[in-house]
Amino acid sequence: MNIHDVENNVRSGKRITREEAHILLQEENWPILQTLANEKRIKEVGDEVFYAVTLFLYPTNLCELNCPFCSYYAKPGWKNAWFMTPAEIEEKVKANLHYGLNEVHIVGGLWHECDLGYYKETFERIKSLDSDIHIKALTAVEYDYLARLHGISVEEVLDRMVSYGLGSIPGGGAEVFVDSLREKLAPGKIDSDTFLNIHRIAHKKGLSTNITLLYGSIEEWDDIITHFEKVRNLQDETGGFTTFIPLKYHDENNALGKRKQRLKPKDARPLYALARIFLDNIPILKALWNYQGVPLALELLDWGVNDFASTALDEKVITMAGGVQIKMDGPTMENLILSKGRKPQKVHSGFRMACN
Numbered sequence: 001m002n003i004h005d006v007e008n009n010v011r012s013g014k015r016i017t018r019e020e021a022h023i024l025l026q027e028e029n030w031p032i033l034q035t036l037a038n039e040k041r042i043k044e045v046g047d048e049v050f051y052a053v054t055l056f057l058y059p060t061n062l063c064e065l066n067c068p069f070c071s072y073y074a075k076p077g078w079k080n081a082w083f084m085t086p087a088e089i090e091e092k093v094k095a096n097l098h099y100g101l102n103e104v105h106i107v108g109g110l111w112h113e114c115d116l117g118y119y120k121e122t123f124e125r126i127k128s129l130d131s132d133i134h135i136k137a138l139t140a141v142e143y144d145y146l147a148r149l150h151g152i153s154v155e156e157v158l159d160r161m162v163s164y165g166l167g168s169i170p171g172g173g174a175e176v177f178v179d180s181l182r183e184k185l186a187p188g189k190i191d192s193d194t195f196l197n198i199h200r201i202a203h204k205k206g207l208s209t210n211i212t213l214l215y216g217s218i219e220e221w222d223d224i225i226t227h228f229e230k231v232r233n234l235q236d237e238t239g240g241f242t243t244f245i246p247l248k249y250h251d252e253n254n255a256l257g258k259r260k261q262r263l264k265p266k267d268a269r270p271l272y273a274l275a276r277i278f279l280d281n282i283p284i285l286k287a288l289w290n291y292q293g294v295p296l297a298l299e300l301l302d303w304g305v306n307d308f309a310s311t312a313l314d315e316k317v318i319t320m321a322g323g324v325q326i327k328m329d330g331p332t333m334e335n336l337i338l339s340k341g342r343k344p345q346k347v348h349s350g351f352r353m354a355c356n
Ligand code: SF4
Pocket: 063, 064, 065, 066, 067, 070, 071, 072, 073, 108, 109, 110, 141, 186
């Protein structure tokens, strides 16, 4: 098989194999990879570029784990530790309503004070301000933690959270679905199958979820393809993933980043283009400008991307890990998308679109 066979297969709508993915990833084939990803994006999802006006809320950075790749966590007594009460979260949402907020994104550390009662009060306070605000909250890792904390099933946790106002589930905590790597990146976290099964349970309950990939740490391209394959297989089964989001690993302020010789940074462009082609059953491919920097995120719109993420009214994770600090509001976001000749479309994470 050569690159022209792969080209023909992609253009005829055939699903690509691992071998074909590796051929597309050879650097001399990147121009073809980009062209194919762009063609597929135009054919399947058109010129619209989605964005949301999102308030990121981090109830606490206290965490029982200390994952080596993480720049976020703190332990009790650390100067940088914080904990927000439900009333403080309500105040913060209230203070940001004038931005045209249409969703909140809530994730935090694994911490016993953030139990089901805490989220019940928090969600109810947010909904009391505006019942239309979409609540996207907690990763699969946090749902597993809550189930263990309360001695109930993940199904029961999700049912209760939906009754409090949960709208959808973010995709963080996925890292790379290769367990030998997960053991090095995040040894205390749930394994790949457990993580994916929590998304399966959510999908079967009608909840849409996002899914991420942590790239540029210690993985090989072949591990990324394995990750893609597992995501594609679950999507074939449930259809519940809305958006795929590659997350660039930042090496500042974490234990893994101190061992630079182990790191394998990657060019984001072929990764995104391959995601557009390989994940043929997930319609939305999101570039996080605050992880990538605005110029690269804009360039990624030409490599298969159709979602420019969201305003970042309070993005602690990125800022702390050395990312760009920008107050990006809705009009700024729209102008950036228009500058690429594309059509901005404001949505929230509960929005679903289908691949043609
Ligand atoms: S990645 Fe999540 S679970 Fe791991 S230490 Fe950081 S906050 Fe805790």
